[in-house]
Amino acid sequence: MEGRHRPVVAREFVMLLLLLLLGLSASGFGATAVYGGGGVGFVRRNGTQFVVDAAGGGRKPLEGINGFNAYWLMYKASFPEERWKVRAAFRDAAAHGLTVVRTWAFRDGGFRPLQASPGVYNEDVFQGLDYVISEASKYKIRLILSLVNNFDSFGGRRQYIEWAREAGHCLSSDDDFYTDNIIKDYYKNHVKAILTRVNTINGLSYKDDPAIFAWELINEPRCVSDLSGITLQGWIEEMVEYVKSIDDNHMLEVGLEGFYGESTPNRKKFNLIYDMGTDFISNNLVKGIDFATVHVYPDEWMPWSTNQTQMAFLDGWLRSHIADADAVLSMPLLVSEFGKKHSPASSSSSNGRRRSRRKAVGDERQSVYASVYDAVYASASGGGACRGGLFWQLLLGEEAMDDMRDGYEVVFSESPFLEHLIDMQSRRLNNLSDYRPCSMPRTLLAKFSEHNVSPKSAELGLICANMSVLQSPIVNENYQ
Known part of the structure; x- marks a missing residue:
């Protein structure tokens, strides 16, 4: 009753x-207003701003970016019968003012790979990526395409190591990815294959397609065997030069989480206990890097801390990186991954306790989104370096996508308050002067x-x- x-x-x-x-x-x-996608040309960096090549010539500022991650797009689009999910995701995203998506342009080895072995590609999967890029442009959504994974999900550095071992190379760790010449050649060949790919749907070479916002060298690079940062710095310098030798139309970023290194020891206090062989300052100062990125997962990085402690860390993390992007790097900054899990209490709890815990986690999740969005807006509206945020990750409310759930997913039909926050962030970034x-x-x-x-x-x-x-x-x- x-x-x-x-x-x-x-x-x-x-x-x-x-x-x-x-x-x-x-x-x-x-929550269904559709937003414009800016100019018709490539997005470029101008100081701490992004600008878009306009149709009538010249460039206009891209004031703020509200975006999302959806690593699964290419994989789903590689099955023609599943492409409707890609369309639906873009339709939902556009309806909520989301204008940039970050996704994978890699799937190395394993089941249904993009790259089955070095230089050998699965055309069905490549055509899936063709579809993703072509479809995104219809919804005025631009793409950040990541070229390899630091982790072994979908192959990553470890798969490159295995390929080199199969070719007779004796390698000791995954960090040899950054120094072994044959592996660096494998990576460069993959970069070339992606950048020079001619889309079978729209006929454009990827390097000539303005639907692509930027390239990302590697998702969340780490090199714990050399905490000085020298190894990773050298790899970044070499690969930036290579990418730019093929494509000078698109912007390029490293894919950093934002951990500080030896160039700024006074900033390492913001790393918590983490030292990853990366350097937020020196890595981003490499000539040819166009903008900086940070990722942040307070609950993942501080699992035993209180929500209050996690939120204090989040505030300091964002403030320090925004300040450094403004004053030291003088380049745009994107919070290119952020989120918080919505895991409920265990089934052993009483129904009342489960409801109470779900509500508490929901409130904490909203706090993370609101804090990131406010930091982005405060910077962007004041002419600062932080130009946008991309939450992890957008999914559809379909049972067929349950295997993609990781606790961080946002399904609009299941998360009305988050949906509201996302929509309102798009609206105020869409018109910073009037909103x-x-x-x-x-x-x-x-x-x-x-x-x-x-x-x-x-x-x-x-x-x-x-x-x-x-x-x-x-x-x-x-x-x-």
Whole structure:
């Protein structure tokens, strides 16, 4: 009986709040507004800004970027019967103002590889990548394409090591990826194969396609066998020169998580206990690197810390890197991966405890998103270096994608409050001069939770449209 009537009560409660707190209005908006994609040409760096080659000549600023990660796009698109998932993801993304996606342009060895062995490619998978790039452009979404993985998921450095061993090379660790000449040749050949690929759908060479936002040398490089950073620095310098010798149309970034190194020992305090052989400053100062990146997962990096401690770390991590991108690097910065898991309590807990834990984790998750988004907006709106953030990861609410779930996924139909935050970030970045950020008071959010109401995004949008006179950041009152 209670469950049967709850939807009616929830809807009446939402409408009552709208009437009492906001008044009737016809100016509300839902979460389905489609945003423009800027100019028609390549995106380039101009100081700490991104600019776009415009149709009539000249360039115009790309003020802010709201984006997402979806590593699975090429793989799903390699099956023609699964391409609808790629279309649906891009449609959902565009409807929420997401304009950049970061995804893999690698799948080395193993099941259904892109690169089955050095220089040998699976055409079906390559055509899947063709489809991803072509389809993204239809939705005015640009792509950051990562060229290899540091980890052994989807092959990565370890697969290159195995290929070299099969060719008779004696290698001691995965870090030989950065120094062994045959492996460096394997990598360069892969880079060339990707950059010079002619798309079978739109006829454009990848290096000539403005739908590509940038290339990424490697996802989350690490070299723990040389904590001085010299090994990785040398590899970056060599590979940047090689990539730029083939393609000077597109921007290039390293793929860094953001750990500081020996060039700035006073900044290493922000690394927690991590020392990865990378150097956020010197790696990004390599000639030919166009913008810097950071990743941040407070719960993954500090699993035994309280949420308060994790949030304090997040704040310091973002502040330090934004300050260094502004003052030291003088280049744009993207938070190219961030997220927080939504893992519920174990099944051994009582139903009440499970509900309480899910709510707590949901609130903490919203806090992470809101904090990142506020840091991005504060920098971008003030002309600073941090130009955008890309959450990990967007999925569809389909059972067929359950194998892609990792606890960090965002499914819009399952996460109305996150959907709202993402949509509102897109809106305020879309027009930095006119947008007034939405800030729902703590009391209103508390009322939703108290009555176990999960309002639809259109209702949240209507609330925020009527409360747009509030100028405080998203995170300021709601999620601390």
